[in-house]
Amino acid sequence: MRLLIAALTLLVSATCFAQADYAREKRWADEITPGLAVGDAVYLTQKSGHKFLAIYTAVAPPGAAVITVHGLGVHPDWALIGALRSGLADRGYATLSVQMPVLAADAKDKEYLALFPDAAGRLQAAVAFLKTEGHRKIVLASHSMGSRMSNFFLTGTPANGVDAWVSIGISSGEFAEPGKLRLPVLDIYGERDVPQVLKQADARATVLKKLKGSAQIEVAGADHYFAGHEGELIKQVRQFLDQRLK
Numbered sequence: 001m002r003l004l005i006a007a008l009t010l011l012v013s014a015t016c017f018a019q020a021d022y023a024r025e026k027r028w029a030d031e032i033t034p035g036l037a038v039g040d041a042v043y044l045t046q047k048s049g050h051k052f053l054a055i056y057t058a059v060a061p062p063g064a065a066v067i068t069v070h071g072l073g074v075h076p077d078w079a080l081i082g083a084l085r086s087g088l089a090d091r092g093y094a095t096l097s098v099q100m101p102v103l104a105a106d107a108k109d110k111e112y113l114a115l116f117p118d119a120a121g122r123l124q125a126a127v128a129f130l131k132t133e134g135h136r137k138i139v140l141a142s143h144s145m146g147s148r149m150s151n152f153f154l155t156g157t158p159a160n161g162v163d164a165w166v167s168i169g170i171s172s173g174e175f176a177e178p179g180k181l182r183l184p185v186l187d188i189y190g191e192r193d194v195p196q197v198l199k200q201a202d203a204r205a206t207v208l209k210k211l212k213g214s215a216q217i218e219v220a221g222a223d224h225y226f227a228g229h230e231g232e233l234i235k236q237v238r239q240f241l242d243q244r245l246k
Contacts (some may be wrong), residue, residue: 002038002095008062009128012160017121019114020101020102020103020115020118021102021104022050022103022104024102024103024104024105025053025087025099025101025102026071027092027135028053028074028075028179029041029115030073031110032060032077033053034077036055036077038057038085038086038088038089039055039056039057039085039089039095039097039206040056040127040199041054041055041059041185042055042056042129043063043179044056044098044122044125044126044129045125045126046118046121047121048068048121048124049123051205052098052099052122053075053098053099054076054083054096054097054098054099054126054129054163055076055077055085055096055097056094056095056096056133057085057086057089057092057094057095057096059089059092059093060166061125061134061137062094062133062134062135062136063093063094063128063136063137064067064094064099064136064137064138064139064241065094065095065133065135065137065138065139065165066085066088066093066095066096066138066139066140066141066166066241067092067095067096067097067098067123067126067127067130067139067140067141067157068081068084068085068088068095068096068097068141068142069081069096069100069136069140069141069142069147069150069179070097070098070099070100070143071142071143071144071145071146071147071172072102072107072112072144072145072167073103073107073108073141074132074183075099076097076098076099077097079227080143080168080226080227080230081097081143082097083230083233084141084230084233084234084237085097086119087230087231087238088141088202088234088237088238089121091234093139093225093238093241094116094130094131094133094207095165096126096129096133096236097125098123098126099122099124100119100122100146100149101113101115101118101122103115107171108211109110109143109145109171112145112149113167115149116148116152118123118209119152119153120152120153120156120157120195121155121195122155122210123149123150123160124153124157124160124214124220127160127162131161132201133159137161137163137245138155138161138163139160139162139163139164139165139166139241139245140164140166141165141166141168141237142152142160142165142167142169143168143169144169144170144224145171146169147167147168147171148170148171148172148176150165150167151167151170151175151177152175154180154181154183155180155181156180157181158180163181163183163184163244163245164183164184164185164186164213164239164240164241164244164245165181165186165188166181166185166188166240166241167183167185167186167187167188167195168188168189168226168233169188169189169193169194169224170187170188170197170204171194171196172196172199173196173197173198173199173200173203173204174200174203174204175204176209176245178207178210181207181211182211183211183215184211184212184213184214184244185207185208185211185215186203186214186215186216186217186236186237186240187204187205187208187214187215187216187217188216188217188218188219188233188236188237189201189218189219189222189224190218190219190222190223190224190226190229191218191219191222192224192239193222193223193224194224197224200207201216201218204216213244215240217236219232219233219236
């Protein structure tokens, strides 16, 4: 009970003081959009009226689409996410890479808890956009803090319109409210991932056993960011999606 009270107190405290840094989002957008080699910049609108950047790469005819969700404090064309969104598009999957809410560069992980409802609103807008573009199946592929945000969205939005979830190195090491997950999940992480991801791999595997079509993969030699192992990440994600969606 004390742990629950402490967690709720932390969440309320964070909610009171942390707000998304829209100016930083704009700086990211101004930096990355002029040099986009794959995909087009689109701006989606939340219920609050805030417009946020997403990078859409279409395929013809429209079929399955993947929403890629970056981690803490970065942008929708960052490193691993940029490689994933481009690589999956080359393999026949439309991709929509979404700018998630960010805080100042020195913000701590726990401060991001306050942004989870904002993140869920953005993912809901992303799903709606892809539906209007004619995509019949939709997947979330998320990394690190982005996986925690995706977890919050999936468990808190029953009619979320998502058909599968690829969780890459979820930074908490665990799935929150796993009993509310109702879709196939690929839990993929690196052999040299961060301690909390490695430590709780068995606990995540236990959750996956209850979700039909789910799988867990450890990529040999990869770290938390899959640096130098992006090709293997794309291969494993594509194979999972090919088996579950086609």
